[in-house]
Amino acid sequence: MEKTVNYVAVAAVGDLREGFLTEHEVEGRAVVVAATAEGIHVYDAMCPHSDFRFGASRLRLGCEIECQMHGARFKADGTGAVTKGPAKEPLEVLDSRVVDGVVEVLVDWLI
Ligand code: FES
Secondary structure, eight states: OOOOOOEEEEGGGGOOOEEEEEEEEEEEEEEEEEEEEEEEEEESOOOOOOBBOOOSSEEETTTTOTTTTTEEEETTTOOOOOHHHHHOOOOOOEEEETTTTTTEEEEOOOO
C-alpha cells in the first residue's frame, strides 16, 4: 500500500512547555517533541545507542535530551548531535513545522 507523504499534527504549541520533552505517537511511530528557547523540534523516540525509548522529561540545561538508560546526551537544537556518549550516532531528526499553533511532522515512513 502506498501513501501520500504528508504533514500530520503532533501537538499544540500551547500544550508544550519550554525546557521539556514530550512523547507522542504519530501514525504508529513513537516521536518526541523538544521545546527549547530556540525552537521546537521533533525526533524519533528511540535512543540510537541501544533502542531505549525516550519518555517525557525535562531537557538538561533546557537544551539537551538525556537518555535515562546510559546517560547519552543529544542537542535539542534540531541536529540531534551527540554531546555525551556512549551513543555515537545522532538522534534521528524528523522534518517538522508549526502551522497555526500546531506542530506537524512529515510522515514519510509509511511509503
Ligand atoms: S540506550 Fe540511550 S545511552 Fe544507552
